[in-house]
Amino acid sequence: MTAEIISVGTELLLGNILNTNAQFLSRELAELGITVQRQSTIGDNHDRLADWVSEAKDRCDLLVFTGGLGPTDDDLTKETVAACYGDSLVFDPEEWEKIVDYFTRMGRQTTPNNRKQAMVPVHGEKIPNAHGTAPGAWFEQDGRCAVLMPGVPAEMKAMWTEQVRPRLLARQNCTLHSLTLRVLGGESEIEYRVRELLKNANPTAAIYCKTGESEIRITARAASDQDGEAMCRAYAKKFYDILGDAVYDEDVPGLAYTVIHTLEAKGMTLATAESCTGGLIAQQLTAVPGASNVFGFGFVTYWEQAKSKLLGVDLAVIRHYNVVSGPVAAQMARGAREASGADLAISVTGLAGPGGGDEVRPVGTVYIGGAAGDSVWVEKFHYIRLGRENVRARAAHAALELALRLLQGKAPAGCCRLAAADCDHPQALDALDRALIL
Amino acid sequence: MTAEIISVGTELLLGNILNTNAQFLSRELAELGITVQRQSTIGDNHDRLADWVSEAKDRCDLLVFTGGLGPTDDDLTKETVAACYGDSLVFDPEEWEKIVDYFTRMGRQTTPNNRKQAMVPVHGEKIPNAHGTAPGAWFEQDGRCAVLMPGVPAEMKAMWTEQVRPRLLARQNCTLHSLTLRVLGGESEIEYRVRELLKNANPTAAIYCKTGESEIRITARAASDQDGEAMCRAYAKKFYDILGDAVYDEDVPGLAYTVIHTLEAKGMTLATAESCTGGLIAQQLTAVPGASNVFGFGFVTYWEQAKSKLLGVDLAVIRHYNVVSGPVAAQMARGAREASGADLAISVTGLAGPGGGDEVRPVGTVYIGGAAGDSVWVEKFHYIRLGRENVRARAAHAALELALRLLQGKAPAGCCRLAAADCDHPQALDALDRALIL
Numbered sequence: 001m002t003a004e005i006i007s008v009g010t011e012l013l014l015g016n017i018l019n020t021n022a023q024f025l026s027r028e029l030a031e032l033g034i035t036v037q038r039q040s041t042i043g044d045n046h047d048r049l050a051d052w053v054s055e056a057k058d059r060c061d062l063l064v065f066t067g068g069l070g071p072t073d074d075d076l077t078k079e080t081v082a083a084c085y086g087d088s089l090v091f092d093p094e095e096w097e098k099i100v101d102y103f104t105r106m107g108r109q110t111t112p113n114n115r116k117q118a119m120v121p122v123h124g125e126k127i128p129n130a131h132g133t134a135p136g137a138w139f140e141q142d143g144r145c146a147v148l149m150p151g152v153p154a155e156m157k158a159m160w161t162e163q164v165r166p167r168l169l170a171r172q173n174c175t176l177h178s179l180t181l182r183v184l185g186g187e188s189e190i191e192y193r194v195r196e197l198l199k200n201a202n203p204t205a206a207i208y209c210k211t212g213e214s215e216i217r218i219t220a221r222a223a224s225d226q227d228g229e230a231m232c233r234a235y236a237k238k239f240y241d242i243l244g245d246a247v248y249d250e251d252v253p254g255l256a257y258t259v260i261h262t263l264e265a266k267g268m269t270l271a272t273a274e275s276c277t278g279g280l281i282a283q284q285l286t287a288v289p290g291a292s293n294v295f296g297f298g299f300v301t302y303w304e305q306a307k308s309k310l311l312g313v314d315l316a317v318i319r320h321y322n323v324v325s326g327p328v329a330a331q332m333a334r335g336a337r338e339a340s341g342a343d344l345a346i347s348v349t350g351l352a353g354p355g356g357g358d359e360v361r362p363v364g365t366v367y368i369g370g371a372a373g374d375s376v377w378v379e380k381f382h383y384i385r386l387g388r389e390n391v392r393a394r395a396a397h398a399a400l401e402l403a404l405r406l407l408q409g410k411a412p413a414g415c416c417r418l419a420a421a422d423c424d425h426p427q428a429l430d431a432l433d434r435a436l437i438l
Numbered sequence: 439m440t441a442e443i444i445s446v447g448t449e450l451l452l453g454n455i456l457n458t459n460a461q462f463l464s465r466e467l468a469e470l471g472i473t474v475q476r477q478s479t480i481g482d483n484h485d486r487l488a489d490w491v492s493e494a495k496d497r498c499d500l501l502v503f504t505g506g507l508g509p510t511d512d513d514l515t516k517e518t519v520a521a522c523y524g525d526s527l528v529f530d531p532e533e534w535e536k537i538v539d540y541f542t543r544m545g546r547q548t549t550p551n552n553r554k555q556a557m558v559p560v561h562g563e564k565i566p567n568a569h570g571t572a573p574g575a576w577f578e579q580d581g582r583c584a585v586l587m588p589g590v591p592a593e594m595k596a597m598w599t600e601q602v603r604p605r606l607l608a609r610q611n612c613t614l615h616s617l618t619l620r621v622l623g624g625e626s627e628i629e630y631r632v633r634e635l636l637k638n639a640n641p642t643a644a645i646y647c648k649t650g651e652s653e654i655r656i657t658a659r660a661a662s663d664q665d666g667e668a669m670c671r672a673y674a675k676k677f678y679d680i681l682g683d684a685v686y687d688e689d690v691p692g693l694a695y696t697v698i699h700t701l702e703a704k705g706m707t708l709a710t711a712e713s714c715t716g717g718l719i720a721q722q723l724t725a726v727p728g729a730s731n732v733f734g735f736g737f738v739t740y741w742e743q744a745k746s747k748l749l750g751v752d753l754a755v756i757r758h759y760n761v762v763s764g765p766v767a768a769q770m771a772r773g774a775r776e777a778s779g780a781d782l783a784i785s786v787t788g789l790a791g792p793g794g795g796d797e798v799r800p801v802g803t804v805y806i807g808g809a810a811g812d813s814v815w816v817e818k819f820h821y822i823r824l825g826r827e828n829v830r831a832r833a834a835h836a837a838l839e840l841a842l843r844l845l846q847g848k849a850p851a852g853c854c855r856l857a858a859a860d861c862d863h864p865q866a867l868d869a870l871d872r873a874l875i876l
Contacts, residue, residue, distance in 0.1 A: 015464030019457065019461065026450070027453030040479075206452065277721075278720050283718045291740070300720040389725065
C-alpha cells in the first residue's frame with residue numbers, strides 16, 4: 001500500500017510554523033507497512049489544492065491530509081477533496097450540537113462560520129474529533145482513499161491514534177505491536193553494529209538518533225496483540241545479544257526518566273552540582289513527573305566562590321588544578337552529597353565555549369563526578385567541535401549515564417575511583433589529576 | 439517570482455528526521471519577496487525525482503533543492519536535475535582537491551565514491567561549500583532556475599546565506615534589511631493589536647509566536663543597505679507606537695540574553711531560586727555565552743528542607759501558607775539574594791502537575807518572587823490546561839520578565855511589593871498572602 005502526506009496551510013509555506021505532523025505521520029505509516037512516497041505542503045488555495053489532489057489521487061492508494069478544516073473561508077480542504085472523490089458535504093445536526101457544546105464549555109459563542117465545521121461527507125464518513133471542534137473526514141472512490149485530519153498537532157495525533165490508525169489496521173486485518181529500546185553510546189557506532197537487524201520486513205526495526213543515545217523501535221504486524229508482543233520480544237533479544245547492557249531501558253521517554261525510576265525502585269535520592277551545564281541536569285530530572293520523590297537539591301555553582309561556599313570545594317584545589325579538572329569534579333560531587341544528604345550526587349565542570357580553552361583544556365573538555373557510599377568517581381570527556389549548546393547537552397547526558405551506572409553498581413570503564421575521604425588528600429588528588437590528564 | 443522547495447531523502451519519508459530546512463527556506467524566500475507555492479519531500483529514487491522535476495519546472499521560476507548531494511549511490515539529485523535542465527556534469531579537479539584536503543584535516547581517507555561529489559555542472563555553476571565536502575549546484579534553462587544545496591542543516595544554512603541569497607538579491611537588483619522586535623505578552627493579543635501592520639508589501643512584517651512572547655520580523659527591500667535600514671527603523675516605530683515597552687529588545691535570540699546583557703550593562707549580578715521550574719531558568723541564563731559575568735549562584739530547591747537549608751525559608755511559613763504561596767516565593771527570593779550576595783534574585787514556586795492541586799491552588803498556580811535593594815516583589819500566575827512542560831516554560835519566562843522589569847525599575851502591574859525586612863513579619867506575610875489569593 002502506498003500513501004502521500006499533504007499538509008495544507010499557507011502559514012507552513014511562509015515558514016511561520018514548523019511542520020511536525022509530516023514526520024509523525026511518516027513514522028506511523030511506516031509502522032503500518034504503508035510506503036510514503038511523498039510529503040507535500042500546499043497553501044489554502046482552492047485551484048492549487050484541486051490540481052494537486054487530481055494528480056496525487058492516481059499515484060497512490062491513500063492520501064493523508066492535515067489542516068484546512070477550520071471555520072474560516074481559507075479552510076477549504078474538505079469541500080475540495082470531496083469534489084475530487086465524487087462526494088459532497090451535508091450539514092450534520094449532531095456534529096453541530098457538539099460544536100455548540102464545546103464553545104459553551106469554553107465560555108465562547110459560535111459564529112455562523114462555525115457551521116462549516118459541521119459539514120460531513122454524504123457518501124464517505126465523518127471522523128469524530130474528541131479534542132477540538134472540527135470533525136475529520138474519510139473519502140473513498142474505486143478503492144482509493146483520502147483521510148482528512150485537523151492541522152493542530154495535538155488534535156491530529158489524537159484523531160490518528162483513536163480513529164484513523166484502527167481503521168487502517170482493520171483494513172489490513174492485523175494488529176501492530178511496538179517496543180522501543182533506549183541505547184547508550186555513539187549513534188553511528190550503534191547503527192553500524194545492528195545494521196543487519198534494521199533490514200527485516202516483519203518485525204521492522206528503525207533507529208533514531210538522540211543526544212548521546214539512540215532509540216530503536218521494533219514493530220511487529222500480527223494477527224493478535226499477543227503474537228505481536230511475542231514477535232517483538234523475540235526480535236528485541238537479537239538487539240540485546242549484540243548491544244548487551246548498552247540497552248538501558250524499554251518504552252521510556254529518556255535517560256532522566258530511567259534514572260528517576262531506578263532511584264525510586266532502590267529508595268535512594270540524588271543531588272546535582274552543575275557548573276558548565278548550568279541547571280540543565282536538574283531541569284531534565286525535574287521534567288519527569290514524580291521527580292520530587294527522589295530529587296530535592298540542585299546546586300548551580302557557576303562561580304568558584306559558589307563551588308566553595310555551597311559545595312565546600314577548596315579554592316586552593318581550584319587554583320592548583322584548574323576549575324575544569326578531575327579534583328574539582330570530585331570535590332563538587334562529594335560536597336553536593338554532603339550538603340544535601342542525598343545517597344548519590346553527580347557533578348559537572350567543563351568548558352562549553354565558545355570562549356576560553358587552551359592546549360591542555362580545549363573547549364569541549366568536561367569532567368563528570370559521582371559520589372555514593374564511601375567513593376567518588378570521575379570521568380573525563382572531550383566534545384570536539386560541538387558548539388556550546390551541544391557540549392552542554394552531551395555533558396548532561398554523560399552525567400545522567402554515570403548516575404545510572406553507579407545505581408546499577410557498574411562504574412563505566414575509563415572512570416577513576418577515589419575514596420571520598422581522600423578528596424582532600426594532595427597525593428590522591430594528584431594521582432586522580434594525572435590519571436585523567438593522560 | 440515563484441518557487442518550490444524540494445527536500446530529497448528517504449530518511450525524511452520514513453520520519454527518521456524532522457524537516458527543519460523547509461521552514462528555514464520558506465522564511466528566507468518570503469523575505470526575498472519570492473512566493474513559495476509548494477514544499478515537497480521525495481525519496482532518493484531517480485524516476486520519481488525526475489518525474490517530479492519535470493512537473494515542477496514548468497510551474498514556477500525557481501526550484502530549491504536540499505539533500506542528495508552525498509557520496510553514496512543513493513545520492514542522485516545532482517545528475518537527475520542536471521538532465522532535466524539540459525545540463526550535464528564534469529569532474530572538477532579543484533573541488534576534488536578541496537575534498538581530499540577536508541578529509542585529511544579530519545584524519546580520514548577519501549573513498550572512490552567521494553569523487554562523485556567533485557562533479558560539477560558543465561553549463562550551470564558550482565556553489566562552493568565552506569562547511570562540508572559537497573559543493574552545491576545552480577542550473578538554468580529558459581530563465582528557470584534550480585539551486586541544489588546539501589541536506590545537513592548547518593551546511594545548507596551557511597551555503598544559503600553566503601552564496602545563494604546574495605545571488606538571488608543580485609538578480610533582483612536590491613538589498614534586504616531586517617530588524618527583529620522581541621515582544622512580551624500574550625501571543626494572540628499582540629497579533630490582534632498589530633494586525634494591520636502585518637499586511638504591508640514593503641517592508642513586510644511577520645509575527646512568530648514563542649513561549650510567553652512574540653517575535654516580529656520587519657524586512658525591507660531597498661536599493662541600498664542604508665535605505666533598507668531607514669525603512670525598517672521607520673516601520674519599527676509604528677510597532678513601538680502601538681506596543682510601547684512590551685517591545686523589550688531588538689535582534690536578540692531571547693529574553694535570557696537581554697537579561698544577561700542588561701545586568702552586564704548595569705554591573706549587576708543575579709541569582710535564582712527554583713522549585714517547580716527545577717533549574718530551567720538557570721539553564722536558560724547559562725545558555726547565553728558570557729553568562730558567567732553576571733550569574734554565579736543557582737539554587738534548585740525542590741524539597742521544603744532544601745528551601746529551608748539553602749534559602750532560609752521558614753518551615754512554619756511553609757506549613758501556614760502552603761509551599762506554593764506568595765510568602766514562600768518572597769522568602770525564597772530574599773534568601774537566594776542573601777546566600778549568593780547577588781544584586782538581584784528571582785524565585786519560583788508552583789504546581790506544574792500533573793498531580794497535586796486543589797480548589798485554591800489548581801495545577802498551573804505559580805508564584806514568582808524578585809528581591810533587589812530593600813524590597814521583595816511577588817506575582818501570581820495561573821497557567822490553566824497547559825501541561826507540565828508548558829507550565830514550567832511559562833513560569834521560567836515570567837521570572838525572567840520580572841527580572842528584566844526590576845532591572846528597568848518598572849515593577850509590573852499586579853505585582854505586590856514588600857520590604858525585605860518584612861519577609862519574616864507575620865502581619866506583612868498575611869497581607870501579601872491575602873493580596874495574592876484574592
